[in-house]
Amino acid sequence: MSLRTLFAGDLHVVNVGLESFAQPLRDSGVDVTSIDWRPPAHGDDELGLDLARLVGHPLVEASNAVAMDRILAVQPLWVDVCPAREAIPALAERRLLLHAGPPIAWAEMCGPMRAAVVGAALLEGWASTPAEAERQAASGGIEFEPCHHHDAVGPMAGIISPSMPLIVVEDPATGRRSYSNLNEGQGRCLRYGALGDDVMDRLRWMSARLGPSLRAALRSLPERVNLRSLTAQALQMGDECHSRNVASSALLVRELAGALAQHPDLGGHEALEFLRGNNYWFLNFSMAASKLATMAGHGVEHSTVVTAFARNGVEVGVRVSGCGDSWFTAPAADVEGLYFPGFGPEDANPDIGDSAIAEVHGLGGFALAAAPAIVGFIGGTPSAARRISEEMATITVTRHRDYQLPGLDFVGAPVGIDVRAVVDTGTEPTITTGISHREPGIGQIGAGITHAPLECFIKALRAFPALPVEP
């Protein structure tokens, strides 16, 4: 068709990519359909070639299917509560604290994590003043390792010390176990970097009374609590099991109440009072269950499935099934959110915590369509929440069989973040999260939405082990 013929009739234009090319046509009254397209891999040639080698490759597809089968087969049963030193031997052998996110040294830690380290050192009796605790931490007197390196996860600062009671979750088919600490509630909590007598008293009570009473109650239940089925129920009840845990927490308390009532000597009645007001109680269970599932999919050769995403408040990092135990890191992102009165974005610590393991497992931001009550995080409309869940489905391998989203006609939650899809589309995983004050000692100041930075996924893709030459 000659240009002359082209312009003789009515023009209907499809504009691919840069929206600014469409505007002059629109201004001249032309009917333009815009397609939001960006070159794969940010237009980076070398990265584009790395990506092209992996996209659609049968070995990768098959390996991802294996990884997802393993992840989705896990039945996370809550089997015990015990002091961390019993569950994780390294905590009994060394003066060690576990923390959220990829590895980080004391000197690099953000304010809330430092505060939580100080609190844990005081709790363990390693130091009698905050200054002494800081000196120990600075001089190498305390070692630090990620929770993830010990099959554990902790929200926000994620500090786990030897005496803290841990949730123990087990997959009966493999005997594999994962761990998380117990949730302190909202507001002034160690995990948000709050310090003070209130925080320390609660932690001591949790070790002395809450943990033992839960352990005893759990043992007297007729059967173990299946956290997968509890999560599936809660998704029908407005939870996304990361930043909204009201239904799951209430269901779990109802399950335990009769058994806790039997153990007043161990603290069961105090536990019931404590649980009455804790709407975040299930978060740590959701995290431990998500860790158990995703770790089952780790270590599958040639799999591009993400098996962990975690943040230490300074850096964030992903681990990928086929990339061994490396963390691929980027600077921690900011959180957009709703702040408690008197606080604002300038007070916020960047993204922190292991809780994004929920998103790696199809919950949190990926299941946002299930949780209309927290759509205030994202502008207030359930339709925006549904869009986010649908967008996340463009970067995942499959959908969860049991985790259904009622807001999207019961479709399964998107699960199994594929490094290839993130790099190809440039779509960063959406994460719902709490917000910590950046200064040590203050605590939670809000909650909102953040994203896993593309940079981590690009690094992982670049480092992805070469595929064998086809036979």
Added chain:
Amino acid sequence: MSLRTLFAGDLHVVNVGLESFAQPLRDSGVDVTSIDWRPPAHGDDELGLDLARLVGHPLVEASNAVAMDRILAVQPLWVDVCPAREAIPALAERRLLLHAGPPIAWAEMCGPMRAAVVGAALLEGWASTPAEAERQAASGGIEFEPCHHHDAVGPMAGIISPSMPLIVVEDPATGRRSYSNLNEGQGRCLRYGALGDDVMDRLRWMSARLGPSLRAALRSLPERVNLRSLTAQALQMGDECHSRNVASSALLVRELAGALAQHPDLGGHEALEFLRGNNYWFLNFSMAASKLATMAGHGVEHSTVVTAFARNGVEVGVRVSGCGDSWFTAPAADVEGLYFPGFGPEDANPDIGDSAIAEVHGLGGFALAAAPAIVGFIGGTPSAARRISEEMATITVTRHRDYQLPGLDFVGAPVGIDVRAVVDTGTEPTITTGISHREPGIGQIGAGITHAPLECFIKALRAFPALPVEP
């Protein structure tokens, strides 16, 4: 325009009313827009005139606003649990049983209600065999009155006898109280007309242990439980608080658990075990709270707002704010629903119970958009549930301020059924409900959807007291 001109151009037809008029045009390729319209008042001239006198009348509009203000101002606080004879004096003074729905004599009662009467007579020790109980009932040895005549409501057969523990709900602003019995759980229950040692043992335990332990627990709570705020929360968590009560039940148990744990002597620990598995626990609280609210709107002169709808299994009846204490009745409708294995529609008793007070208060079918988990009742899609909530808004006066529907972008639940709108549109209120076997002694066989028959509303409209002649 002449006919010739009309047919010369493209035809675009709007068809109002009978859809069959549109089809021949469509068949000829004409573009037809159908408007689903029916003549008001079923095309009945006299009824149409009655309706015309009320529609848009300023006195009716003002009176309905007053009724709704009173209904929506009620704060239903759960203040006590006590034996029915303490709450309702008539039960202490006479050999009286309360039942669901409008008035009915023993000889007319359906199978499940007769069975529940027998169970109650055995429970009270009035008879020692079912045959003896039936003889007493038939000979006038037992009196029967509607729960509604004593500010009470009972689900399904709704039998309340003197020793049964009642929920007491109070509006602090007026001191007015309403009552409901305690929920027995699902399956083989007296309210569904099941009989047997299991049913009787549970009822005796409820009187001896559950009621007293709840009473003691409630008294030791730091503050009374506001059932309105609990309902509002539960609507964000997948309950419509008639046929789905999982979230509200779990939240209420979490609230009470610590206090129940303190009273092992009174049965508090057994209560917690019982409550662990009772997903209908909150239904009777929802009903009592709805009764308290709707009765506040009753007795407003010139108001066409429905203040009760109840079913005795043979007849259903409505009460209207401006129509005094009359019941306007019609034969009980069938229930379309999901049946337990081995049962079907031929086994079902027609619609029964006071639980539709929930719909009168904007819950149940009116709030169906909030409860995707029970959309199986209506074909399985959340969009159908949303449509029903929207349709109910066409027959109500206003929307509830606190009862928000997340599936409809947090719009308030439609509340305040207007007799005029039901008759005008022919839209029957949608009700979610359980299904009882029609034979005495068997129990629940399913759950589903039914409608409040138009006939009741037509009778109420016809009987509506004349409005004063305008000055």
